[in-house]
Amino acid sequence: MTSLERPVKRRTRFPFAHYRKRIIVTLEPGDTIAMRLERTHTPYRGTLASIYRQLVEWHVEAERQLKRKARKKRRAV
Numbered sequence: 240m241t242s243l244e245r246p247v248k249r250r251t252r253f254p255f256a257h258y259r260k261r262i263i264v265t266l267e268p269g270d271t272i273a274m275r276l277e278r279t280h281t282p283y284r285g286t287l288a289s290i291y292r293q294l295v296e297w298h299v300e301a302e303r304q305l306k307r308k309a310r311k312k313r314r315a316v
Contacts, residue, residue: 243268250277 273282
């Protein structure tokens with residue numbers, strides 16, 4: 240695995256929502272991710288740990304929603 244020594248930038252393939260601009264994602268040294276809209280200057284940064292934690296929370300909540308719906312469906316039958 241290669242260590243991150245300098246920023247790596249990538250652009251998404253499709254425009255984001257109603258903004259009609261693609262998102263620029265930058266992996267930065269120091270374990271941070273920065274995102275901004277194309278042709279804008281304001282980056283939104285987060286550490287990899289906090290972003291990972293948020294993704295896990297979203298996943299867990301989605302699983303709980305599925306279980307609730309299944310339970311509700313079983314009770315209705």
